[in-house]
Amino acid sequence: MRPLTHPSIDDITVEGILHALSDPVRVRIYTQLACAERANSCSAFLQVEDRCIPKSTLSQHFRALREAGLIRSERRGVEMLNTTRCDEIQQRFPGLLPAIMQAHAIQSGKPLPPAPEGDDK
Amino acid sequence: MRPLTHPSIDDITVEGILHALSDPVRVRIYTQLACAERANSCSAFLQVEDRCIPKSTLSQHFRALREAGLIRSERRGVEMLNTTRCDEIQQRFPGLLPAIMQAHAIQSGKPLPPAPEGDDK
DNA sequence: TCCCATGGTTCGCAACATACGAACTTATGA
DNA sequence: TCATAAGTTCGTATGTTGCGAACCATGGGA
Numbered sequence: 001m002r003p004l005t006h007p008s009i010d011d012i013t014v015e016g017i018l019h020a021l022s023d024p025v026r027v028r029i030y031t032q033l034a035c036a037e038r039a040n041s042c043s044a045f046l047q048v049e050d051r052c053i054p055k056s057t058l059s060q061h062f063r064a065l066r067e068a069g070l071i072r073s074e075r076r077g078v079e080m081l082n083t084t085r086c087d088e089i090q091q092r093f094p095g096l097l098p099a100i101m102q103a104h105a106i107q108s109g110k111p112l113p114p115a116p117e118g119d120d121k
Numbered sequence: 122m123r124p125l126t127h128p129s130i131d132d133i134t135v136e137g138i139l140h141a142l143s144d145p146v147r148v149r150i151y152t153q154l155a156c157a158e159r160a161n162s163c164s165a166f167l168q169v170e171d172r173c174i175p176k177s178t179l180s181q182h183f184r185a186l187r188e189a190g191l192i193r194s195e196r197r198g199v200e201m202l203n204t205t206r207c208d209e210i211q212q213r214f215p216g217l218l219p220a221i222m223q224a225h226a227i228q229s230g231k232p233l234p235p236a237p238e239g240d241d242k
Numbered sequence: 243t244c245c246c247a248t249g250g251t252t253c254g255c256a257a258c259a260t261a262c263g264a265a266c267t268t269a270t271g272a
Numbered sequence: 273t274c275a276t277a278a279g280t281t282c283g284t285a286t287g288t289t290g291c292g293a294a295c296c297a298t299g300g301g302a
Binding site for chain 2: 013014015016017018021022023024093094095096098099102103104106
């Protein structure tokens with residue numbers, strides 16, 4: 001099993017981020033991770049929006065998010081803990097992720113509060 | 122030749138926008154259109170970033186941008202005039218396009234001025 | 243120590259998407 | 273009417289994605 005690889009912050013591209021977040025399942029996963037208090041395992045997402053996601057597919061989605069630089073994954077015993085890298089990305093591309101998240105929220109009918117600075121609690 | 126179809130503003134999705142703009146050629150085209158004073162024909166983009174784009178490929182890229190709702194195309198004699206729909210999209214997803222454009226600008230080393238409101242001149 | 247359950251990954255294949263040359267359509271102008 | 277220019281469509285080769293089956297790694301029990 002090859003080791004987990006994460007791009008350095010400077011290797012993260014806008015194209016990569018947009019591509020990763022242009023998939024509804026990945027957006028959903030990312031949103032959940034961004035809202036989570038603690039790191040989340042992959043298997044917490046076997047069900048996404050009434051849809052049952054096969055675990056091989058889920059594994060690919062996590063890999064896509066990881067390689068795009070959107071999340072950081074760490075093996076912890078038998079499972080994996082995932083957290084977003086939103087602080088780093090906010091440094092490199094200020095405002096990008098909040099705007100995308102807000103747009104998704106608007107589309108799903110639940111706009112977020114304005115959030116002037118990094119509101120990511 | 123089938124007629125040009127444009128999605129209504131309510132049918133435009135965030136996924137569609139992100140997917141369309143996750144391609145470097147399309148971003149380039151969109152950026153040029155957004156900065157242009159007047160509408161632009163397709164053939165103005167046969168060369169993109171030192172790369173010569175075949176016109177069939179270009180045609181597909183324009184279709185992708187059009188069907189994602191990012192641009193509006195109008196046949197004008199033998200050529201086609203393209204304009205962005207950024208005002209409409211700004212209404213539906215405020216801040217999304219400016220943030221993406223800014224991120225691309227940062228990535229290419231030429232950050233844009235802050236632009237508090239719709240700066241789209 | 244052995245076995246097994248659990249959480250993820252990898253492989254292989256089918257389905258879908260993309261790039262591009264060749265052939266086509268439409269409009270313009272000589 | 274013919275030639276040319278701007279785009280589109282088609283066919284094919286190549287890439288990407290989704291998913292089941294098989295696999296790997298870790299953490300408990302007996």
